[in-house]
Amino acid sequence: QVQLQESGPGLVKPSQTLSLTCTVSGGSISSGSYYWSWIRQPAGKGLEWIGRIYTSGSTNYNPSLKSRVTISVDTSKNQFSLKLSSVTAADTAVYYCAKCTLTHDAFDIWGQGTMVTVSS
Amino acid sequence: EIVLTQSPATLSLSPGERATLSCRASQSVSSYLAWYQQKPGQAPRLLIYDASNRATGIPARFSGSGSGTDFTLTISSLEPEDFAVYYCQQRSNWPPKVYTFGQGTKLEIK
Numbered sequence: 001q002v003q004l005q006e007s008g009p010g011l012v013k014p015s016q017t018l019s020l021t022c023t024v025s026g027g028s029i030s031s032g033s034y035y036w037s038w039i040r041q042p043a044g045k046g047l048e049w050i051g052r053i054y055t056s057g058s059t060n061y062n063p064s065l066k067s068r069v070t071i072s073v074d075t076s077k078n079q080f081s082l083k084l085s086s087v088t089a090a091d092t093a094v095y096y097c098a099k100c101t102l103t104h105d106a107f108d109i110w111g112q113g114t115m116v117t118v119s120s
Numbered sequence: 121e122i123v124l125t126q127s128p129a130t131l132s133l134s135p136g137e138r139a140t141l142s143c144r145a146s147q148s149v150s151s152y153l154a155w156y157q158q159k160p161g162q163a164p165r166l167l168i169y170d171a172s173n174r175a176t177g178i179p180a181r182f183s184g185s186g187s188g189t190d191f192t193l194t195i196s197s198l199e200p201e202d203f204a205v206y207y208c209q210q211r212s213n214w215p216p217k218v219y220t221f222g223q224g225t226k227l228e229i230k
Contacts, residue, residue, distance in 0.1 A: 046222070047164065049220065049221065052219075060218060063121070063218065096164075101169075104154075104173075105154075105169075106154035106166055106169035106170075108166045108169075110164060110165075111163065113163050
C-alpha cells in the first residue's frame with residue numbers, strides 16, 4: 001500500500017520560499033499510472049489544489065498560484081517537491097501531498113499533512 | 121474556471137437518518153466528480169470517484185449520483201463515525217486541466 005509523508009520547515013518568513021518534500025513509500029513514484037499533487041488547506045477553510053506532476057516531469061498548476069509555484073520530482077529518491085515563492089500570511093495552511101489516478105482524476109492516497117506558518 | 125457549489129453548508133441529522141448532500145458545477149464536468157470525507161485533524165478520504173463509484177473499502181451506505189452539473193452524495197443510514205465535513209472535487213475537461221473543490225458541507229449530529 002502506497003503511503004505519502006510530507007516534510008519541511010513549519011515556519012517560513014514572509015517574502016521567502018516555502019519548500020516541502022513528499023516521500024512515497026510502498027510503491028514506485030515512477031509508476032506510469034499516477035499524478036502526484038500538492039493541496040493545501042488554511043485553518044478552518046476548504047481545500048485548494050496547488051499543482052501536479054507526472055513522472056515524465058510534466059506539470060500543471062493552479063492558475064491562481066502558477067507564477068509562484070514549482071513542483072519537481074526526484075525518482076531516485078522516490079520523492080516529489082513543492083516550492084512556493086514570495087509567501088505571505090495568506091499562504092499559511094496545512095499542506096498535503098496526494099496521489100491521483102490518471103483514469104479517474106481522484107485523490108485516493110493522501111499524506112497526513114504538514115502545517116506551514118508564514119510569519120516573521 | 122469551474123466553480124463547485126455545495127449545499128447545504130451545514131446539515132444536522134441524527135444517527136440512522138438519511139443524508140443527502142448536493143454539489144453543483146458552474147459548467148458541465150461530465151462524470152469527473154469525486155467526493156471526500158474529512159474529520160478534524162485528518163487528511164481527506166476518498167469516498168466516491170467518477171460520480172458514482174465507491175472507492176476501495178468504502179461502506180455501501182455511501183452512494184453517489186449525477187452527471188453534467190448536478191451531483192448528489194447520499195448516506196443511506198448515518199453511523200456515528202459519518203459526522204464530518206464532505207467535499208466534492210472536479211477535474212476540468214479541457215486544458216489547462218486543473219482541479220477544484222467545493223467549499224464543503226458539514227454534517228453534524230442533531
